[in-house]
Amino acid sequence: xxxxxxxxxxxxxxxxxxxxxxxxxxxxxxxxxxxxxxxxxxxxxxxxxxxxxxxxxxxxxxxxxxxxxxxxxxxxxxxxxxxxxxxxxxxxxxxxxxxxxxxxxxxxxxxxxxxxxxxxxxxxxxxxxxxxxxxxxxxxxxxxxxxxxxxxxxxxxxxxxxxxxxxxxxxxxxxxxxxxxxxxxxxxxxxxxxxxxxxxxxxxxxxxxxxxxxxxxxxxxxxxxxxxxxxxxxxxxxxxxxxxxxxxxxxxxxxxxxxxxxxxxxxxxxxxxxxxxxxxxxxxxxxxxxxxxxxxxxxxxxxxxxxxxxxxxxxxxxxxxxxxxxxxxxxxxxxxxxxxxxxxxxxxxxxxxxxxxxxxxxxxxxxxxxxxxxxxxx
Numbered sequence: 001x002x003x004x005x006x007x008x009x010x011x012x013x014x015x016x017x018x019x020x021x022x023x024x025x026x027x028x029x030x031x032x033x034x035x036x037x038x039x040x041x042x043x044x045x046x047x048x049x050x051x052x053x054x055x056x057x058x059x060x061x062x063x064x065x066x067x068x069x070x071x072x073x074x075x076x077x078x079x080x081x082x083x084x085x086x087x088x089x090x091x092x093x094x095x096x097x098x099x100x101x102x103x104x105x106x107x108x109x110x111x112x113x114x115x116x117x118x119x120x121x122x123x124x125x126x127x128x129x130x131x132x133x134x135x136x137x138x139x140x141x142x143x144x145x146x147x148x149x150x151x152x153x154x155x156x157x158x159x160x161x162x163x164x165x166x167x168x169x170x171x172x173x174x175x176x177x178x179x180x181x182x183x184x185x186x187x188x189x190x191x192x193x194x195x196x197x198x199x200x201x202x203x204x205x206x207x208x209x210x211x212x213x214x215x216x217x218x219x220x221x222x223x224x225x226x227x228x229x230x231x232x233x234x235x236x237x238x239x240x241x242x243x244x245x246x247x248x249x250x251x252x253x254x255x256x257x258x259x260x261x262x263x264x265x266x267x268x269x270x271x272x273x274x275x276x277x278x279x280x281x282x283x284x285x286x287x288x289x290x291x292x293x294x295x296x297x298x299x300x301x302x303x304x305x306x307x308x309x310x311x312x313x314x315x316x317x318x319x320x321x322x323x324x325x326x327x328x329x330x331x332x333x334x335x336x337x338x339x340x341x342x343x344x345x346x347x348x349x350x351x352x353x354x355x356x357x358x359x360x361x362x363x364x365x366x367x368x369x370x371x372x373x374x375x376x377x378x
Contacts, residue, residue: 004072007054026055115235115244126255130287130314132220142207142235148199152206163188207236221316224252263322265312276300276330302330
């Protein structure tokens with residue numbers, strides 16, 4: 001049998017190399033000789049195996065000291081740190097963690113068994129968003145098993161023992177090519193322990209499926225798309241672990257009269273032609289259910305806007321309100337009776353008497369005349 005090479009020689013370092021120098025040397029050579037990077041190279045696998053064995057010994061201060069004093073004789077075949085596998089051993093795991101980060105730390109459970117978060121959506125009216133409301137929702141979810149009080153054990157007395165698959169770590173590792181994959185232990189679900197006598201109702205999980213009724217308080221001023229968090233109202237945790245949270249997404253239905261923009265309210269109000277011309281006062285609805293009076297000046301045009309301060313939407317977590325904007329649209333009368341037509345004809349004759357129109361109308365017709373004259377001159 002060929003004599004083993006010196007571990008320091010394998011790593012290409014001196015015997016007084018620091019731990020950091022050893023790690024850097026191993027990292028470089030591990031990337032160079034990994035079998036996944038050397039397809040078809042028969043020398044790669046034994047070199048990688050040899051490299052892995054050397055670093056697995058030298059990275060540990062006590063084992064390094066023993067090797068420095070006694071050489072290879074300090075270790076028997078069973079104590080070579082997983083050198084029997086071309087891909088395995090603590091050395092490669094450590095360098096993998098150095099390059100890509102740890103997954104929760106060795107010897108720590110990856111999961112506490114906390115219940116999953118839930119999401120529910122409710123639809124409310126614009127009035128409810130303004131004033132606030134209380135809503136009852138039905139939530140199907142896992143709840144704590146009453147039979148075992150959430151312990152998962154028969155009779156409610158937890159008799160937990162260390163999981164034999166993960167040895168209490170709550171996670172298992174598996175080599176997949178160049179990558180080392182870590183996942184929750186399939187046997188204990190990440191708990192690191194299993195129940196010796198599981199509850200027959202919940203099969204040892206400590207929770208069962210139920211539909212619950214919950215009351216949700218909608219604060220005044222909420223907007224479409226906002227989310228309310230109900231702490232601890234999500235899925236129950238495994239075997240007494242904390243429950244998840246419930247997130248309630250708010251949807252506000254469109255209103256037939258009002259449009260909301262942040263904390264302001266907009267409403268369109270139709271005006272008769274005579275109202276717009278003569279002016280006056282009109283009443284408009286307000287989001288709080290009341291009515292407000294708006295003074296319309298004579299000569300109001302379509303698109304003119306009037307502002308009512310403090311008549312808008314509730315401001316979230318505040319006693320103040322936004323403003324309300326009233327936008328008018330002058331309606332042209334249709335289906336005139338004989339009397340109405342006669343009056344409008346008299347109005348038109350009086351309005352154009354002497355060939356005079358409003359300054360705006362005169363400016364418009366002057367532009368039209370110039371346009372046609374320009375076409376005729378081409």
